[in-house]
Every structure is written in structure tokens, then in C-alpha cells.
Amino acid sequence: MPSIQILDGGLGTSLQDQYGLKFDSKTTPLWSSDLLVSDPTTLEACQRDFCDAGTDILLTATYQVSPEGFLRTKTSEYPNGIPENAIGGYLTTALDVAERASVRSSAKIALSLGPYGACMIPGQEYTGAYDEEHNNEEALYKWHLQRLRLVQAAEGDLVSRLGYVAFETLPMLDEVRAVRRAIGDSGIRVPFWIACVFPGDDERLPDGSSVGDVVDAAFGGDGPLPWGIGINCTKIHKLPGLVERFGDCVSAVSGENVPSLILYPDGTNGEVYNTTTQVWEKPDDLSGGERDTVSFLGFPFLAVRFANGMKRPWEVQLAQVVKDAQTKGIFKSFVVGGCCKASHHDIKKLHDQF
Structure with missing residues (x-):
């Protein structure tokens, strides 16, 4: 059977829920990456929680790192903002903290790099509604390449300390192509994965691209091929259909270059992040039937429940998706974990499913 590696969970939401921290675009424009500046000790404790839960791969606290975020x-x-020439020291802190947190588990370190939309105010990774200056492949390529070169320029040869590079929550096809070009031109030779976000109910990216489009962009043409491809920051009920589409499309185009399947859905119980209020909100109660659809922030969300109002635990649903995909034999291996609201407790229960 293909191997399974356990990824960590939602860092920002765990810092909020487990450690009582608060983030907002005015006081902490780097969100969870702010702890690289303000509180590496708490960051290390939170990341150690995930490693102690059985994590094989630990993402760095760099998802929202950007020159713009540091300058704010x-x-x-x-006092006027952290300049670009000082960012390298904080990237080194990210690797140092992750390595200390994982020392008991020997987890591999993955450099977390969110999309451009995650660095906007408010965040736009769930809509792909980018500003005009960055709403094309060439501009996104330059933006991601600049960020990768910050990693290369940091002292201590950070690249040699990485197991993976993770391009996460990509909402548009132009950005899929852009990150692939950027890592190729950066000279960083580390296995990388591409994970996209599917917030609606139509199995498409926010820009309307299909799973087939994503796979074609990731594996077609010239440039380095991703080690893994998949889904993150997406409601768990969508995974079975999406994984089936990814399997069909990957088997049609990847040839001998079979990727790993990357899955880390949201760990929520119906909560949805409101980018305006910057808090997690729960829609109206969904207990009126087995399959209830609600509209929230412009997207329909489906809750699947049993007759008594209960639903299968998150880790059971996710493990079943992986086991079903394993039996089809398309993917060479799996990386599975959680995104927003998935705590180290959830990751421990997920680990115990395999």
C-alpha cells in the first residue's frame, strides 16, 4: 500500500484556540507569522504539540510571510516597519523553531508559502479577487520568486534544512503556473507540492478552473514537476468527489511522474471564516435533516448528518477518503493532515486511524 505521512494542523487557529492569541490585520498583519517577531517561545510550544501528536511533516510559520506584511x-x-533586508533573520527563526519543536519526533520540515491573496487585507485566498497589479501569471510569478529568493538569501543555508516546499491554498490557475515557474527559476531543488482551495460547491477553484485544469497546469509544459498535488483549506465533505477527480486527471497526464496526494481539509464543525469581521462564525443550526445546505459569505455549504443530528468524526471521514484512494492505486503516497481549526488533538486522532 502507498505510504502515508501525517501533516500538522491549523497553526493560526491553534494559537488562537489553544494559546489564547488574537490576530487581526491592523496589529498583527503577519498573522501567525507574527510570532517569529513577537513570541517564538509560544510558537515553538504550539508546533511541538503537533509533533507530539504524531506529525511526520511540520509546516513552518511562514504562510503569510511577505515583504508587504513585514513592512506593515x-x-x-x-518603528516604521521591518525592512526587506531584515526578513532573512526571521525566516531563520522559523526554521530554528520548527526544528526544536520536532526534535523528539524527527518530523521533516516543510516551508509553508501561502498565496498572494493570503497577504492581502482582507485576505483573498478564498475568492481569488486579487488587486489589478497581481491579477495575472507574470506578476504572481515575480511575487513568489521574490519570496523564494528571501529564503535563499537568509544566513545558514535554509534550503538544505527543508524536506519540502508547500505552496498552499492557491485559488487561481495563474498562480498554479506562477509558483511552478518561480520555484524552477529560484534554483531551489527541494520536493514541492501544490495544494488548491475549493470553497464553493462546484468542485472548481474560485477563478472557475476545474481539477483537470489544475492538473494540466501542474504537469504540462516545461518546468519542474510537483512532488505532490492536492487540496487544503476546503470543507471535508467535498473531498471524496475532488479526490476522485484528481485521481482521474493525474492518471491521464502524469505518466511515470506519479505525484503524492496532499490532503489537509479544514477541521471545522461548520464554522466559516468571515474576512470582514476576521472571526470564525457558525451559520444557523443545521440539525433539521440529513443534508442541509446553507449560504454563507456567498458560498453554499453542505452539512451531512445522521438522523440524530450527529456526524462522523472529522478524522474518520478523512481517513476513509485516504483509504478509498489507496485502493485505487493511482497515487504513490499520501500526505494527510488538517487546516483551519484542526488542533493537535485532531491530528492525534487522525494519526491513530492508520
């Missing part, structure tokens, strides 16, 4: 971050040393 004011400190006593940098």
Missing part, C-alpha cells in the same frame, strides 16, 4: 509590522527596533 512595527517593532521597537523598526
